[in-house]
Amino acid sequence: MGGTGVFAHVDINNCYVGCETLFKPELKGRVIVVLSNNDGCVIARSNEAKEIGIKMADAEFMVRKNLAEHNAIIFSSNYPLYADMSARLMNNLARYTYMLMVYSIDEAFLALGDIYGLDLERHAQAISENVMHDTGLPITIGVGPTLSLAKLANKAAKKQKRDYLVLDTPEKIEQVVSNFPIEDVWGVGHAYYHKLVANGITTAADFRNRKADWVRQHMTVQGWRLHQELWGKPCNVIRDVAERSKGIESSQSFNSYQTRLEAIEEAVAMHAATVSLKLRQQKSMALNITVYLRTNKHNVKHDQHYPSITVKIPFAANSAHEFTRICIQALKAIWQPGYNYLKTGVRATGVIPAGEVQYNLYSDYESEREQRLAGLMDDLNLRYGRGTLRIATEGYKKKWVMKQEFLSKQYTTDWQDILTTR
Structure with missing residues (x-):
């Protein structure tokens, strides 16, 4: 060839299962499942879980009895790990x-x-x-x-x-x-x-x-x-991540219906910070930001509302401060009282390499200052754990965060959870 x-x-x-058992090798050979956001359904299974009939996307409450009968180990999704x-x-x-x-x-x-x-x-x-x-x-x-x-x-x-x-x-x-x-x-x-x-x-x-x-x-x-x-004739090619990326998104369902704007603002700010971090990690910037809200389409008793808005950024950015400011303004434009919102998210599109950004000579946008500030936050969070330093809008005690009753430790991203040896 x-x-x-x-x-x-x-x-x-079995990616997620493999990550969990890496730090708990004594669990290898057990029936293990990893659950989705809010511990809703199965998104990863050990081979042993597959053998007892657990399928991808099975709702947790539907397989709960089967898992209990086989003394299964259950994990909430630990995405940082x-x-x-x-x-x-x-x-x-x-x-x-x-x-x-x-x-x-x-x-x-x-x-x-x-x-x-x-x-x-x-x-x-x-x-x-x-x-x-x-x-x-x-x-x-x-x-x-x-x-x-x-x-x-x-x-x-x-x-x-x-x-x-x-x-x-x-x-x-x-x-x-x-x-x-x-x-x-x-x-x-x-x-x-x-x-x-x-x-x-x-x-x-x-x-x-x-x-x-x-x-x-x-x-x-x-x-x-x-x-x-x-037939062995290449038609698809390997591309750079930034070149092929159609967008970067962060979203999450709430653990209960949210009706207060302040709580949703905290969630949007968190998603804005996550998206901006992903952009910085791949040395990219975005030209557009979309913010959206979702009610529960499966609950016919509630009025439905699925608003979204896309904002064109004056200059491509990846700063958490800039993203948060724009996203909060966008949220206020689409939020309406009286609805039971179940999910929100932020999506960045028009992703380009950071080195290709063009600025306007007549603009007062302080790009260098934003980049230095973002770099400082990244350095501190890398050293002391993600979330050590964050935008105040993200809040402190987040009552809206998703349910994670079976969450494992942050073995590689939090100093307090790093394994110790004798």
């Missing part, structure tokens, strides 16, 4: 490639094609072993001539209970796609799946063997690209 068309797909096995462990993984993976694309909190693509004389089997093994040694996180690696085949190789490796799988010859690719379920192929969504099955396509090989004219006639551009990639 020559040329630049060689990619690896890496993901953490997961994000920190994800960052450690990505920094580790960057050593093994000249181009890394972070695809989600628990997975990434690595470009390997231009590394001269690379032994793919040995390279995949080295990544697997070294990541486990350096981070303690169990990962699976799939290698292939396209992003789609690398992703497929990763799923195939999991099914075969292997740490990695390299598809570097036409024979290996043919063997794996021959019985690979079409519904498990990357990019085949619900609508695609039913359409393909209706046409007698149940495996990746069935789809790959369809003639190009049929694919053009019945599929979209994405479907055509997938067809080509299954």
